[in-house]
Each structure stands twice: as C-alpha cells, then as structure tokens.
Amino acid sequence: MDNDQHYDHLKEELISSERIFDGKVIKVDHSRVKLPNGAEADREIVYHKGAVCLIAVQDHQMLFVRQYRVSTEEFLLEIPAGKIEEGEAPIETARKELREEVGGTAGELKKIQSFYVSPGFSNEYVHLYEAADVSFKPQELDDDEFLDIVKIDLDQLRVELESGAFKDAKTIVAVQHVLATHNL
Template structure:
C-alpha cells in the first residue's frame, strides 16, 4: 500500500526488549524483540557499527585499489581504499587518514559522493563514499595489523573487470560504477 504522502509510520517496528549479546571492538550485537505494524512480534538480531569511509582514488588514467585477505570471506579481495570511523572522528577526517594509510594518497579536496547502508536487514553500518580530487601519491602508512597490496587498474579496463567479477564487495562495485559513469567508459 502506498500512502503517497511520505508518511511511512504504518511500516515502523518498535523495539520491545533488547539484550546485548556481543560487545566487541568493532561491532556490538543485540538480540531484540520488536513489535510489528500488525500487532504481532518478531525477533531481530542487530549489528551496530560506527560506520566507515571508502574512497574513489583516480590518478591520470588509473584507479587505485587495494588487495587484502579477508578472514570473513576467506578470500583475497580487490577493494577501494576504506576504513572504519574511530570514536570521536568525523567521516571527513577518517577519509583523509585512510587515503594516506592505504595508498599514500594526499588529496587537495575530498568530496563526498554518496552514503549508503551496507546490509540494512541486520546492520546499521553506513559507508561514506568520497572522491579524492587532485590527488598525489606519497608513502603508505599502514596500521600495524594491516597487510595489503596497492593495485592500479586502467580506467579503460574497469567495465571489463566489473563484468568479469573482479570486484566482490558492494562499496567497490558502487565506486567502480560511479567512475564508469563519470568518465563515460
């Protein structure tokens, strides 16, 4: 049913009770009981995350990526530079820091392109996607627990690489599609 008036309150679920079942460094997990719009109830498992930034980094005719092993997927993923937002840190600050850490990039201006939820069915993780404008490459400054390779891909190869499945995570697929559209590739 569409109301046509932007009043979606008939869809809202209300948290009745909630229990924290995990309280980690990166995420927190609650098991909650919610009241449904029809008066019934349901269980929800909710992952709380501080959010992250991701960066479109293009220099000349190449786009920068990082390849790193991800334990959760047991795979070596090709991703755009990214990182989680630390407590007390604004997304803009995190973006500047992560660009430098992961690829050694320094940008005259970081422009926010989009923001999106990663998996809103169970998590509040929100990614702020930035574009590094007028970027120059300096030295990487990786965190002590960070191991990755810098990978540069020609802009002219992005469509083929996307279609071939080279990019497996949502933030990277979104970023590559943005670059393909921006440069009319």
C-alpha cells in the first residue's frame, strides 16, 4: 500500500479535544477538526484498548458462544473473544479468552488478521487468531460472563451465514475465513 504521505489532501487537523467520558472499557472524546476544505466539524471518538477473537475448529465443527448483549438487546452467536488488558500482548489475551470462554488450550495460535471494528467513530482494533490442536476442559468464565458454547458443523456454516445467524463483524470475518480455507 502507498505511504500515508500521498493522502495528506484527505487529512483532518485536530483543533481541540475534550474527554467527555473516562470509563473502565472505553474513553470518549469530543473533538473539533479542520476539514481538508477548511471547514470545521465535530467528531466523537471512542478509544478502546483493543480485543482478540478466536477461530476454534475441532472434529469438523466450529465453536461459538451465545450470549446476551445489552447494547443490541439480542442473544448473539459469536466466536470467542475478549478485550486486551493493559500491558497484555494480544496472543496472551487470545490464550486466556480461549480457556475462559470455551475451556480450550491451543497447541498453536496463528494470527489471521487484524482490523478496525468501526473506524468511523472508534479506534478499537481486533486481532483474529486461529487455534490449532485444541484440547478442552471446563470453561473458566469471568464472574460477569454468562454464555453457552455452540458447535456448528463446518458443512452447515454457509447456511447459517446466509440465514443471518451471525450478526457481528468479527464472527462473519471468521466464518468466511473458515469457509475459504476449508473449501466449503
């Protein structure tokens, strides 16, 4: 990809910024920017430490978790995931979340992709890993986590994807990766 310097004509210049929320998981700033055409605009920016998510396939089945999300007021079917804690490397978070959410220990974790979740207003950056040689024990859920493990046959993934069973971006990216790498 071209160096960012070739796109300076698109850059917004920060004029001012005020922290309007400083929470445990996110921070929110209200910022004023100067647009490339000289006009000014407001931006609300959500800052997040980042997260990991995991593809875990065993015995021709992909593992998911079903949990209630207050933000969407729905029970969502997602791949295991979690936020990166201060000072924690993404791969360590991946190992921890695999163990906590599905009771898995991976012989190998391979980084597949990293991506912004919603760059229009947030800097949240998610790291997608694929777990190999996974062995299972009971879940080690956090005190505030309530979720079920769901296993879906790989041959059923495309049907579930096309039916709209998966509604969050990280899970859709992961399912499409599995479909492509398993030639399904």
